[in-house]
Amino acid sequence: MNPLIPIMVILPICCALLLNLFHNKDKTVKILAIVVGLVLPIIPLVANYGLHYFGGYSPLIMDPGLASEVPSLITGSALNIFHPAITYTFASAQKIFIFILGIVAFFAIFTSLNEIKKPSGVYAFLMFMGTASISAILLSDDIFNLYVFFEIAALTQVGIILCSGVERNYETALKYMLLGNIAAPLLLLGIAILLGLTGNVNITDIIYSLKNGLVDPQNPSFLLAGGLIIFGWLYGSGLPPFHSIKSAVYSKALPHGAALLQAFSVFTFLALGIIIIRIFSYLPLTQWVIIIFSLMAMILGITMAIMQTDFKRIIGYLAVGELGYIGLGLGMGTAFGVTAGLFQAVNEAIITAFLFIGFGTILYKTGISDTRKLGGLLSDNPWVAGLVLMAGFAMAGIPPLNAFQSKLQLVQASIDAGFPELGIIMVILSIITFMTFVKVFYTIYLRPRPQDLKIINETIPKSTIISLVAFLVICLVLGLFPQLVTDNLSQFAQGLI
Amino acid sequence: MFIDVQLASFFTAGAIIVLGIYAALFLDNIIKKIIGLSFITEGVNLFLVTIGYKPGGVVSIFLPGMSREWFVQNSAYPLPYAMVLTSIVIGASTLAVMLGIVIILYKKHSTLSASKVLRDDEETGDAGE
Numbered sequence: 001m002n003p004l005i006p007i008m009v010i011l012p013i014c015c016a017l018l019l020n021l022f023h024n025k026d027k028t029v030k031i032l033a034i035v036v037g038l039v040l041p042i043i044p045l046v047a048n049y050g051l052h053y054f055g056g057y058s059p060l061i062m063d064p065g066l067a068s069e070v071p072s073l074i075t076g077s078a079l080n081i082f083h084p085a086i087t088y089t090f091a092s093a094q095k096i097f098i099f100i101l102g103i104v105a106f107f108a109i110f111t112s113l114n115e116i117k118k119p120s121g122v123y124a125f126l127m128f129m130g131t132a133s134i135s136a137i138l139l140s141d142d143i144f145n146l147y148v149f150f151e152i153a154a155l156t157q158v159g160i161i162l163c164s165g166v167e168r169n170y171e172t173a174l175k176y177m178l179l180g181n182i183a184a185p186l187l188l189l190g191i192a193i194l195l196g197l198t199g200n201v202n203i204t205d206i207i208y209s210l211k212n213g214l215v216d217p218q219n220p221s222f223l224l225a226g227g228l229i230i231f232g233w234l235y236g237s238g239l240p241p242f243h244s245i246k247s248a249v250y251s252k253a254l255p256h257g258a259a260l261l262q263a264f265s266v267f268t269f270l271a272l273g274i275i276i277i278r279i280f281s282y283l284p285l286t287q288w289v290i291i292i293f294s295l296m297a298m299i300l301g302i303t304m305a306i307m308q309t310d311f312k313r314i315i316g317y318l319a320v321g322e323l324g325y326i327g328l329g330l331g332m333g334t335a336f337g338v339t340a341g342l343f344q345a346v347n348e349a350i351i352t353a354f355l356f357i358g359f360g361t362i363l364y365k366t367g368i369s370d371t372r373k374l375g376g377l378l379s380d381n382p383w384v385a386g387l388v389l390m391a392g393f394a395m396a397g398i399p400p401l402n403a404f405q406s407k408l409q410l411v412q413a414s415i416d417a418g419f420p421e422l423g424i425i426m427v428i429l430s431i432i433t434f435m436t437f438v439k440v441f442y443t444i445y446l447r448p449r450p451q452d453l454k455i456i457n458e459t460i461p462k463s464t465i466i467s468l469v470a471f472l473v474i475c476l477v478l479g480l481f482p483q484l485v486t487d488n489l490s491q492f493a494q495g496l497i
Numbered sequence: 498m499f500i501d502v503q504l505a506s507f508f509t510a511g512a513i514i515v516l517g518i519y520a521a522l523f524l525d526n527i528i529k530k531i532i533g534l535s536f537i538t539e540g541v542n543l544f545l546v547t548i549g550y551k552p553g554g555v556v557s558i559f560l561p562g563m564s565r566e567w568f569v570q571n572s573a574y575p576l577p578y579a580m581v582l583t584s585i586v587i588g589a590s591t592l593a594v595m596l597g598i599v600i601i602l603y604k605k606h607s608t609l610s611a612s613k614v615l616r617d618d619e620e621t622g623d624a625g626e
Contacts, residue, residue, distance in 0.1 A: 070565075073566065148583055148587065151587045170598050170605070174599065177595050178521065180591075181521070181534040181591060185541045186541075188584060189544060192544050192545045192548060192577070192580075195545075195576065195577065196548040
């Protein structure tokens with residue numbers, strides 16, 4: 001038992017509750033949020049791999065004392081090895097994901113505390129609560145516990161939109177909730193069917209039941225459960241048909257909020273995607289469903305980004321498109337493909353946060369996100385423009401930045417797996433992503449400044465620039481030394497396949 | 498007869514879920530949509546309760562005088578009930594947030610028509626802060 005494993009969830013929850021309590025005490029909110037934000041990425045680095053059984057209830061086979069008091073009817077059956085309580089699993093992949101989530105959360109919170117004139121305890125509460133929920137989703141081996149945190153994460157996302165003050169944010173929040181309240185109960189229904197068939201909500205135990213013939217995997221109810229869980233996965237991560245609402249959600253949040261929201265989507269996508277692969281991988285259909293929805297996300301996300309005029313919406317659609325790359329990696333069904341997909345997820349969480357906070361400087365300076373009303377901003381902050389340019393290059397996969405490595409691995413993996421067509425599509429869509437970014441960059445920074453454009457904030461906060469530089473450093477480090485994460489991810493991928 | 502009760506309960510849950518999805522997707526009034534969403538949640542809760550149903554079983558509380566073997570064989574499975582309790586709390590929370598948003602939107606738009614309130618809004622580009 002490793003006490004640091006539940007701390008990854010408990011600490012941000014406690015911090016969130018305290019921040020809510022200290023609302024209006026600006027200095028306390030700032031200090032508490034920054035200190036806890038700094039600690040969040042450190043915990044996964046120092047924690048040992050292992051399992052955590054809530055309440056100390058390990059499987060009976062590991063607790064001979066308790067097993068001796070239980071009727072032989074139980075100890076003589078598979079129940080002897082089943083997990084009686086919620087179990088958290090902390091392995092090599094979780095270490096990387098929770099570390100990256102912690103980094104994005106810290107810089108999003110750090111930026112927000114300095115960009116917003118009066119730091120809000122409620123806003124910081126929502127950011128920490130969301131981070132705790134996604135950490136729990138990544139750690140939990142219990143699919144119902146995952147559902148509970150999935151719902152909490154959805155509520156915090158709505159809260160972050162409501163706190164933004166952006167025009168029509170309430171309408172978008174309601175639309176997101178209406179769709180979510182169809183998708184989430186259907187996800188729960190899928191979990192309920194799995195419970196009905198296997199008597200379990202622990203994922204490892206469900207897989208044990210399947211592999212040892214305790215359940216008929218060809219049972220149509222099992223397929224229905226798979227379909228419902230996939231539907232919940234599409235909603236949680238913003239894949240089609242939910243791509244439009246997801247990008248609207250990003251555009252209605254403040255840039256630092258959107259930076260964190262996209263990281264939530266990426267890690268929800270991964271967590272649920274991995275569960276779908278673990279439970280339903282015996283069905284050939286699963287691989288194709290993941291590939292088809294991922295392709296749709298790439299094509300729809302990137303082509304719709306071209307048509308937008310609001311840069312927040314453009315990044316939102318690009319973020320949805322980039323999710324498709326991750327899905328293709330997972331869907332290839334090879335250890336190399338899955339490793340490349342997971343690496344792409346890590347990179348996307350960093351790069352999209354980099355882009356949101358980078359372009360957020362424009363919103364901070366002008367209060368405008370419509371590219372048609374912007375222009376000539378290069379001379380105001382050429383260094384910041386340079387950082388934003390690097391973020392765009394990173395997303396498009398230009399060397400030596402991190403996405404170059406992951407996208408190259410994805411193309412190689414697609415050829416190895418016998419899907420060279422996917423590699424071609426990925427390259428073409430990367431070029432379109434680059435073109436979209438260059439168009440936006442030119443419109444905002446390089447073309448002549450419109451006469452009626454007013455600057456409302458002259459100086460960009462130092463915290464924002466520090467965050468951008470930190471993201472660039474991470475992109476460069478991961479681009480130059482990808483093995484820092486791919487070794488861990490490869491271990492996990494081999495175990496998964 | 499007991500199997501029939503369970504089957505009937507499953508069908509009722511299914512019917513409530515389908516009714517809820519219909520209301521959420523096809524009715525224009527936002528409050529009616531939200532009622533439909535509650536139907537979906539409650540249908541799933543009923544489904545969960547039905548899974549835990551055991552014909553002739555007892556509530557899964559170990560009372561003095563019960564033998565362990567008898568209790569193991571006759572108690573209903575408690576996990577679905579624990580899940581339903583959590584689901585009810587989640588449902589109530591999301592319902593409260595949705596209704597709160599609807600109050601604000603009604604004050605702003607003076608209508609509860611989803612086609613008017615939630616019409617697809619292409620960005621104005623104004624951050625509106």
